Amino acid sequence: MLQRREFLTGLLATTTTLRSRDAAAQQAAAGVFFERAAQGTPHKGKVLLAVQAHSDDIPLMSAGTVAKLVKEGYTGYLLRATNDDMGDARGLGTAGTVGENVLGNERDNDEVARALGLKRVFNFGYPNHKMGDVSLNELICRLILLIRALKVDTVVCWDPWAHDEENPDHYMTARGVEAACWMAGRDHDYPEQFVAGLEPYEVRDKYYFARRPEITRVVDISAVVDRKIEANRANRAKGPGGHHGSRLRAELAKKGQRLPLLGDDDATADRNYIKEFLLTRNRELGKQYGVEYAEAFHYVRPGASGASGPSTEEYIRKNVVPR
Numbered sequence: 001m002l003q004r005r006e007f008l009t010g011l012l013a014t015t016t017t018l019r020s021r022d023a024a025a026q027q028a029a030a031g032v033f034f035e036r037a038a039q040g041t042p043h044k045g046k047v048l049l050a051v052q053a054h055s056d057d058i059p060l061m062s063a064g065t066v067a068k069l070v071k072e073g074y075t076g077y078l079l080r081a082t083n084d085d086m087g088d089a090r091g092l093g094t095a096g097t098v099g100e101n102v103l104g105n106e107r108d109n110d111e112v113a114r115a116l117g118l119k120r121v122f123n124f125g126y127p128n129h130k131m132g133d134v135s136l137n138e139l140i141c142r143l144i145l146l147i148r149a150l151k152v153d154t155v156v157c158w159d160p161w162a163h164d165e166e167n168p169d170h171y172m173t174a175r176g177v178e179a180a181c182w183m184a185g186r187d188h189d190y191p192e193q194f195v196a197g198l199e200p201y202e203v204r205d206k207y208y209f210a211r212r213p214e215i216t217r218v219v220d221i222s223a224v225v226d227r228k229i230e231a232n233r234a235n236r237a238k239g240p241g242g243h244h245g246s247r248l249r250a251e252l253a254k255k256g257q258r259l260p261l262l263g264d265d266d267a268t269a270d271r272n273y274i275k276e277f278l279l280t281r282n283r284e285l286g287k288q289y290g291v292e293y294a295e296a297f298h299y300v301r302p303g304a305s306g307a308s309g310p311s312t313e314e315y316i317r318k319n320v321v322p323r
């Protein structure tokens with residue numbers, strides 16, 4: 001009897017938890033689409049271009065979603081707009097000269113692509129933090145060529161118009177992407193590219209991430225969170241993931257101390273450090289939707305850039321009468 005009462009109490013507690021989770025999910029879901037993990041590879045045949053200004057942008061902001069889309073069938077490519085020569089803030093990455101930063105981040109960026117299952121890396125090589133006055137038309141033209149050549153269906157990138165963005169590389173890259181996604185599908189934009197065998201190709205949908213996002217889509221990344229951790233572990237020159245965990249473990253050991261969180265070897269220390277300290281926002285967002293980890297986006301759906309409302313064809317079909 002006691003066992004049964006305990007069982008019932010447990011069941012009641014579980015039901016209450018589920019109910020409050022549902023309520024939280026519904027509340028959080030007002031106007032927001034919650035993208036769950038898909039079965040199989042529904043995106044097979046489609047192409048994803050993950051665009052970042054710096055080697056740590058995608059790892060920190062959207063690596064889970066990139067890994068999820070690749071797992072669900074996308075062929076993915078990674079584009080990095082700058083040469084990352086500025087390194088990062090004091091104490092965040094590996095201290096080095098400008099030249100060392102370029103090489104370190106280039107190698108890390110290649111490793112990020114490998115960790116996320118992306119097929120190839122493209123580097124535009126603009127100087128770090130100096131994109132404020134690069135030619136927007138040149139950037140757009142380079143992006144259009146890439147979109148047409150790879151036949152890009154979907155992009156993941158910084159939000160071109162988000163609040164609180166401080167880094168000119170982020171918003172310039174994003175503004176180039178926004179324009180190129182649309183212009184790449186038009187006959188009269190850079191038609192000389194068609195001589196090389198390219199054809200107009202419009203990007204269908206966009207996942208824009210930001211420091212303070214206008215959230216229209218939340219993506220469940222729980223099943224691929226290990227990929228996100230590996231992408232951040234690849235950022236050694238820049239951080240804030242990289243080898244921070246193992247470095248902290250070594251510093252504590254010198255003082256005769258240890259953190260159980262950091263485990264018994266360097267790789268575990270790096271991974272658990274990233275999971276605990278870098279994925280806090282992903283964990284908090286996931287909790288609101290009843291999953292372990294999630295990422296937030298301003299998502300632009302297919303056709304959103306064109307005229308809205310019923311099409312001319314649809315109107316004719318519904319209203320046409322014999323003469």
Ligand SMILES: [Zn+2]
Nearest residue numbers: 053054057167
């Ligand atoms: Zn950045």
